[in-house]
Amino acid sequence: MKNLYSKSETKIGYSFFLPAFIVLCIFLLWPCLQLLILSFTKTNMLRPDQAGKFIGLRNYINLYKNAEFWTAGYRSLVFTAIATVVSIVLSYLIASLVNFDFRGKSLVYAGLFLPWVISDVITAFIFRWSYDMTYGIVNYLLSETLHILSGPIPWLGRMDTAMPAVIIANVWRLMPFSTMVIIAALKQVPAGLLEAARMDGASNFRVHTKVIIPSIKAPLAVLYILRIGALFRSFDIIWLLTKGGPGNATNVLPIYYYRTAFEGMSLGSGAAIAVHILLFVIVCYYIIFRLFGKEAFS
Amino acid sequence: MKLANKKAINKTKQVLTMVLITLIVIFNCFPIYWMILTSFRPETEIVSKVPKLLPDDNITFRNYRNVFSGYCGDVKITESAFVFIWNSLIVGITTTFLTLVLCSPAAYAISRIQFRGREAASSFALICYLVPPLALIVPVFVLCVKTGLNNSLLGMILVETIFNIPVCMWLLRGYFVKLPVEVEEAAVVDGCRRLQVITRIMLPMALPGLTVASVVCFLNAWNSYLFPLILLKSDPLKTAPVGLSIYLNEQIGMVWGEMMAAGAIIAVPVIIVFLLIQRNLVGGITAGAVKS
Numbered sequence: 091m092k093n094l095y096s097k098s099e100t101k102i103g104y105s106f107f108l109p110a111f112i113v114l115c116i117f118l119l120w121p122c123l124q125l126l127i128l129s130f131t132k133t134n135m136l137r138p139d140q141a142g143k144f145i146g147l148r149n150y151i152n153l154y155k156n157a158e159f160w161t162a163g164y165r166s167l168v169f170t171a172i173a174t175v176v177s178i179v180l181s182y183l184i185a186s187l188v189n190f191d192f193r194g195k196s197l198v199y200a201g202l203f204l205p206w207v208i209s210d211v212i213t214a215f216i217f218r219w220s221y222d223m224t225y226g227i228v229n230y231l232l233s234e235t236l237h238i239l240s241g242p243i244p245w246l247g248r249m250d251t252a253m254p255a256v257i258i259a260n261v262w263r264l265m266p267f268s269t270m271v272i273i274a275a276l277k278q279v280p281a282g283l284l285e286a287a288r289m290d291g292a293s294n295f296r297v298h299t300k301v302i303i304p305s306i307k308a309p310l311a312v313l314y315i316l317r318i319g320a321l322f323r324s325f326d327i328i329w330l331l332t333k334g335g336p337g338n339a340t341n342v343l344p345i346y347y348y349r350t351a352f353e354g355m356s357l358g359s360g361a362a363i364a365v366h367i368l369l370f371v372i373v374c375y376y377i378i379f380r381l382f383g384k385e386a387f388s
Numbered sequence: 389m390k391l392a393n394k395k396a397i398n399k400t401k402q403v404l405t406m407v408l409i410t411l412i413v414i415f416n417c418f419p420i421y422w423m424i425l426t427s428f429r430p431e432t433e434i435v436s437k438v439p440k441l442l443p444d445d446n447i448t449f450r451n452y453r454n455v456f457s458g459y460c461g462d463v464k465i466t467e468s469a470f471v472f473i474w475n476s477l478i479v480g481i482t483t484t485f486l487t488l489v490l491c492s493p494a495a496y497a498i499s500r501i502q503f504r505g506r507e508a509a510s511s512f513a514l515i516c517y518l519v520p521p522l523a524l525i526v527p528v529f530v531l532c533v534k535t536g537l538n539n540s541l542l543g544m545i546l547v548e549t550i551f552n553i554p555v556c557m558w559l560l561r562g563y564f565v566k567l568p569v570e571v572e573e574a575a576v577v578d579g580c581r582r583l584q585v586i587t588r589i590m591l592p593m594a595l596p597g598l599t600v601a602s603v604v605c606f607l608n609a610w611n612s613y614l615f616p617l618i619l620l621k622s623d624p625l626k627t628a629p630v631g632l633s634i635y636l637n638e639q640i641g642m643v644w645g646e647m648m649a650a651g652a653i654i655a656v657p658v659i660i661v662f663l664l665i666q667r668n669l670v671g672g673i674t675a676g677a678v679k680s
Binding site for chain 1: 405406408409412413416417419420422423426434435436437438439490491493494496497498501502503504506509510511512514516518519520522523524525526527528529530531546549550551553554557582583607610611613614618629632633635636642644647648650651654655658659661662663
């Protein structure tokens with residue numbers, strides 16, 4: 091092996107890393123700083139090219155005085171929490187169900203993983219159509235076939251059903267990925283440990299709670315926190331399904347942010363909301379980093 | 389007797405598990421199936437009180453014809469879907485190329501080259517990777533307006549490239565560190581130059597990883613919605629997800645057939661890519677894609 095930090099190695103290292111480094115500094119880290127600066131200014135959407143007037147903490151103060159900001163934040167937390175738990179619990183159940191050798195396994199895996207490539211936009215199209223009040227398949231199946239409902243429901247148009255409906259669409263979109271991660275994790279559980287537990291006559295439930303889950307604790311925790319970070323900033327599906335409505339029933343922070351900045355024309359206060367989303371995501375990632383180190387992200 | 393009983397129980401258990409798995413897979417894929425089925429149906433059948441779950445002879449290409457000519461019903465409302473797909477392809481392919489050119493050497497540097505500041509460099513890559521693009525829509529928008537890059541495909545390509553470099557860099561880093569060092573060392577001992585080692589030995593070994601990275605990058609760009617939504621304002625420049633989402637719009641009334649055809653048009657290339665490289669992808673993705 092060559093000397094550690096030999097001159098030629100260092101030269102090659104820098105020349106390989108520098109182009110990406112420069113590009114990222116200019117176009118990624120500078121906008122991050124810009125975001126912070128913008129949040130202290132009054133910048134109007136109609137003249138975004140003109141630097142806004144510095145107004146100190148005014149954007150933040152107005153934001154904290156605005157009840158909708160707090161409700162949107164609360165909604166975001168509820169949305170994130172429920173979608174995270176539901177998608178990961180379901181993924182865990184499915185992953186443990188298919189985690190053995192059988193014929194047609196690769197076909198099943200492909201079928202489970204397929205919705206992952208379907209983009210948010212398509213997900214929104216499909217669910218918009220399925221939730222339709224008059225012709226949607228969901229209402230038809232629930233009221234005509236299964237007779238659970240007495241009549242059709244405008245899922246996305248009612249204050250109390252809009253959020254669950256939006257969560258279901260997100261769960262469908264996110265489940266394939268977590269299922270795959272959990273399947274990969276389950277392969278790491280030592281077979282001897284399982285056998286020993288079964289020999290001791292442990293019930294299926296106990297095998298899961300006492301043996302399997304503890305031994306895949308780390309990947310599960312990482313998955314959870316990453317999912318929280320991702321859902322807290324998810325925009326596309328909700329935007330295309332409800333635009334935050336009806337009323338403000340699904341007005342989560344990212345939607346509130348977009349509406350403030352691009353419909354309310356106030357880029358400055360939009361930036362102030364974005365700072366909060368950024369902070370939340372940073373905290374999530376920081377927790378992972380502290381618990382599991384850098385490698386948890388790869 | 390008892391053994392036979394146990395065997396029978398095991399057998400039924402197995403059958404039940406398979407039935408359950410099949411149901412889950414069907415349930416999981418049903419929305420996609422339903423979209424494709426609806427997209428081929430004439431409007432009279434789409435808006436019928438009793439939806440038909442199975443395909444029948446009554447198929448039409450009218451919805452696709454409409455979407456490909458920018459019509460909704462009998463009214464021209466937008467550009468042809470070909471225009472949007474073309475834009476998406478330009479953005480997707482150029483972005484993938486630029487991203488890989490910039491990020492593969494960097495990923496190689498932080499995973500295989502011993503240089504001072506390597507740890508700092510890899511932390512830098514991680515931090516960039518974790519920046520949520522959503523938070524930056526406002527500054528990116530302002531930056532693009534200032535430089536005149538808004539409402540242009542070039543601007544779109546730059547923005548997509550910026551957000552894909554960290555993703556692919558981190559993904560490739562995870563891949564590169566797993567490749568055996570011994571081969572490289574042996575080549576160095578044999579008198580290979582560093583660059584020769586890279587081009588002759590590393591590149592072929594890294595090819596599967598590079599494939600996964602380019603697929604991830606292309607899919608990200610292809611599926612991207614939020615940035616084109618704020619940056620591309622004129623119809624002829626819009627990418628497929630943004631251009632075609634006009635079919636999901638209360639103001640023109642709900643046109644389910646066209647909407648599903650539009651969805652299928654966006655989905656088909658992606659599903660084909662997925663099926664082609666599925667085996668590679670599943671391993672590669674779960675190994676290093678946090679942002680999904």
